[in-house]
Amino acid sequence: MPDSGASRPAALRFALPCDLGHVRNASRAVHQFLAEQGCSEEILSACDLALVEACNNAVQYAPESARSRPVVVEAICNPGRLEIRVTDHTRGFDWPEKIELPTPDSESGRGLFLIQSLMDSVIYLRGSGENTLVLRKSLSDEVPLNRSHQHLENDGLITGLLEEITSCYESLSAIFRYSADPNHAINLKKFAHRLLTDLAAVVGAEWFVFRSARDHSHIDVLTASESALDMGSIEYREGHSDTSFLEAQAAILRKTLWFDEQSTLAEADPIRLKPRARGLIYPVFVNDELLGTLAIGRNGKANAAPPIFTKSQANTIASFAQFLAIQIANARLHETSATARISARELEIAGSIQRSLLLKELPTLRGFELSAFCRSAEQVGGDFYDVLKLSEDTALFVIADVMGKGVLAAMFAAILRAVLRATPELNREPAALLARVNRLLFDELSEVDMFITAQLVFVDAKARKLIVGSAGHCPLLVADASGVKSLSPEGMPLGILPDTEFVRETVDLPEHCRVLLYTDGLTEATNAAGERFGQERLMEWIHHTRGPAGELQTNLANHLGTFQFKSSLNDDQTFLIITG
Amino acid sequence: MKLQNNGDTLRASAIAELHAANANALRDEMRRAFGQTQRNIEIDLSQTSAVDSCGLGALVALHKTAAARGGVLRLINPTPPVQQILELTRMHRIFEIIKE
Numbered sequence: 001m002p003d004s005g006a007s008r009p010a011a012l013r014f015a016l017p018c019d020l021g022h023v024r025n026a027s028r029a030v031h032q033f034l035a036e037q038g039c040s041e042e043i044l045s046a047c048d049l050a051l052v053e054a055c056n057n058a059v060q061y062a063p064e065s066a067r068s069r070p071v072v073v074e075a076i077c078n079p080g081r082l083e084i085r086v087t088d089h090t091r092g093f094d095w096p097e098k099i100e101l102p103t104p105d106s107e108s109g110r111g112l113f114l115i116q117s118l119m120d121s122v123i124y125l126r127g128s129g130e131n132t133l134v135l136r137k138s139l140s141d142e143v144p145l146n147r148s149h150q151h152l153e154n155d156g157l158i159t160g161l162l163e164e165i166t167s168c169y170e171s172l173s174a175i176f177r178y179s180a181d182p183n184h185a186i187n188l189k190k191f192a193h194r195l196l197t198d199l200a201a202v203v204g205a206e207w208f209v210f211r212s213a214r215d216h217s218h219i220d221v222l223t224a225s226e227s228a229l230d231m232g233s234i235e236y237r238e239g240h241s242d243t244s245f246l247e248a249q250a251a252i253l254r255k256t257l258w259f260d261e262q263s264t265l266a267e268a269d270p271i272r273l274k275p276r277a278r279g280l281i282y283p284v285f286v287n288d289e290l291l292g293t294l295a296i297g298r299n300g301k302a303n304a305a306p307p308i309f310t311k312s313q314a315n316t317i318a319s320f321a322q323f324l325a326i327q328i329a330n331a332r333l334h335e336t337s338a339t340a341r342i343s344a345r346e347l348e349i350a351g352s353i354q355r356s357l358l359l360k361e362l363p364t365l366r367g368f369e370l371s372a373f374c375r376s377a378e379q380v381g382g383d384f385y386d387v388l389k390l391s392e393d394t395a396l397f398v399i400a401d402v403m404g405k406g407v408l409a410a411m412f413a414a415i416l417r418a419v420l421r422a423t424p425e426l427n428r429e430p431a432a433l434l435a436r437v438n439r440l441l442f443d444e445l446s447e448v449d450m451f452i453t454a455q456l457v458f459v460d461a462k463a464r465k466l467i468v469g470s471a472g473h474c475p476l477l478v479a480d481a482s483g484v485k486s487l488s489p490e491g492m493p494l495g496i497l498p499d500t501e502f503v504r505e506t507v508d509l510p511e512h513c514r515v516l517l518y519t520d521g522l523t524e525a526t527n528a529a530g531e532r533f534g535q536e537r538l539m540e541w542i543h544h545t546r547g548p549a550g551e552l553q554t555n556l557a558n559h560l561g562t563f564q565f566k567s568s569l570n571d572d573q574t575f576l577i578i579t580g
Numbered sequence: 581m582k583l584q585n586n587g588d589t590l591r592a593s594a595i596a597e598l599h600a601a602n603a604n605a606l607r608d609e610m611r612r613a614f615g616q617t618q619r620n621i622e623i624d625l626s627q628t629s630a631v632d633s634c635g636l637g638a639l640v641a642l643h644k645t646a647a648a649r650g651g652v653l654r655l656i657n658p659t660p661p662v663q664q665i666l667e668l669t670r671m672h673r674i675f676e677i678i679k680e
Binding site: 020021023024027045048049052053056059060101104105106107108109110111113114117118 | 597599600601630632633634636637638640641643644661664665668669670671673674
């Protein structure tokens with residue numbers, strides 16, 4: 001786990017118009033930033049070229065409809081490692097497993113090769129509507145990883161990705177532990193400081209001040225990024241002279257106030273401690289009552305105004321501030337009540353993490369139809385599915401159930417999804433991929449006594465075959481004219497044993513076949529009489545029901561709905577159907 | 581960019597950068613200027629601070645233009661960063677590189 005006390009990296013972020021003429025400006029800006037961080041000439045020239053290639057692609061492949069949207073470039077300089085991210089709005093592409101030079105007479109096709117050759121690691125994260133290319137370069141004197149050891153390099157890459165996710169996850173899990181255990185003595189101040197320090201790193205802010213409200217009249221500093229900003233109390237009552245201060249105004253007006261070098265600030269306004277700063281003040285309310293204010297911003301430089309926060313950064317700031325406010329409110333509540341509970345707000349956040357993991361659109365697979373269904377129980381669980389298209393004819397289907405509820409389960413689902421997407425070289429090998437994922441996640445999972453059941457199904461539409469690997473997950477059902485097969489290749493759930501072996505099974509997919517991946521929320525569904533839906537009923541259903549995947553999905557959802565009519569949903573229900 | 585005719589050779593010089601935004605324009609301009617009787621193309625890269633993959637593409641295209649007339653493409657005095665990308669993409673084996 002990263003140490004929250006470690007120094008924060010230097011970062012640069014800007015938007016680039018979607019136009020080739022601006023690409024050189026981007027590389028100049030990053031060059032200057034990296035030079036200021038003390039990068040060597042060699043590193044600078046490698047980054048210049050890799051960034052130009054990345055931006056060229058981001059611009060050249062943007063569809064007409066996305067031309068008005070800028071390409072976002074970020075550079076982050078950590079001690080020992082630098083990272084450049086380029087976020088595009090192209091349709092994205094499959095990053096090739098192996099990048100080779102085109103023939104010498106080819107006039108194109110050298111860009112990705114250059115990027116790969118110049119950087120120590122490259123990750124292409126495909127999203128919906130936008131994709132991010134992450135370029136990393138080691139700054140240490142050590143010789144970079146030998147590229148001939150492909151696996152070593154990928155392990156480093158995954159570890160890097162994991163670090164990143166866990167740095168965010170740790171804040172959330174700390175909150176989880178904190179809100180779940182009222183007897184756990186935790187220093188609210190320290191906790192807030194740590195959470196806000198993480199927030200600042202996430203949104204690229206350089207300073208923050210969190211004030212908590214007292215007696216409907218004062219906002220007192222709870223924590224600040226530096227002691228100079230710890231300016232004590234402000235009164236925000238009508239008529240008081242302090243009400244001209246920006247933080248007091250945000251509290252009174254009950255709305256977010258933005259400030260920059262143009263803002264007129266009262267003489268003694270604490271925000272003045274940061275000359276030429278830009279940022280915002282967000283007042284937080286719990287049950288319609290002011291709980292506090294968060295001021296967060298970037299430092300103005302003598303000659304350049306820092307960019308103001310983007311809308312999504314402002315949203316992130318609001319979420320973190322609200323989350324912190326809930327914890328403070330809970331802490332106050334816990335003084336009188338010892339009832340441990342997961343706050344409604346936390347469930348809301350867990351729910352939004354879970355929803356964000358689900359694909360907005362399923363990919364297509366030649367000759368097959370796909371359909372997915374996911375219904376969340378009241379207490380958000382950790383069900384999730386994913387489909388990774390590997391080529392026109394191949395895809396990896398993922399279904400998993402993280403044991404546990406709330407934010408922690410949702411975060412593990414997010415980590416699992418990221419790790420699977422970062423391991424393309426094993427996407428055709430479900431059993432080996434499960435073994436890798438288990439090794440990577442074991443420590444994290446066992447630390448919090450959680451585990452994940454998962455099933456990975458690699459489908460080759462051309463060869464009409466599938467390969468399945470399972471980590472203690474429900475069986476895979478494959479139905480065709482000859483009957484229904486229930487496949488459960490051996491394998492323990494992830495997070496139980498550090499070195500689990502997984503078995504793979506291969507089956508043919510004849511004409512008119514139906515394949516069902518599901519979570520135990522289906523078989524565990526109970527009706528009013530307390531009877532379980534069970535696997536037999538499910539096998540019976542798939543045996544007798546024909547049609548395209550979309551129709552089967554509606555049919556099964558209705559079937560389940562009728563069965564559990566009037567009884568409450570006590571677990572997530574998720575399934576994926578493939579027909580062809 | 582400056583263009584100069586030296587007998588059977590067309591020479592381009594004073595190119596600050598050769599990248600996605602100007603590579604195709606440079607290629608087209610040179611093809612237009614390439615005289616009927618000329619065979620060889622020389623590109624002076626001594627003032628060129630950066631070349632990207634699109635720039636390389638333009639060089640390959642000009643290499644083909646010259647080859648079609650039985651001539652060659654010569655790169656003159658590439659700067660170290662340009663030399664580096666030529667070597668990285670193995671193009672230094674294809675083009676004739678001359679250090680004057």
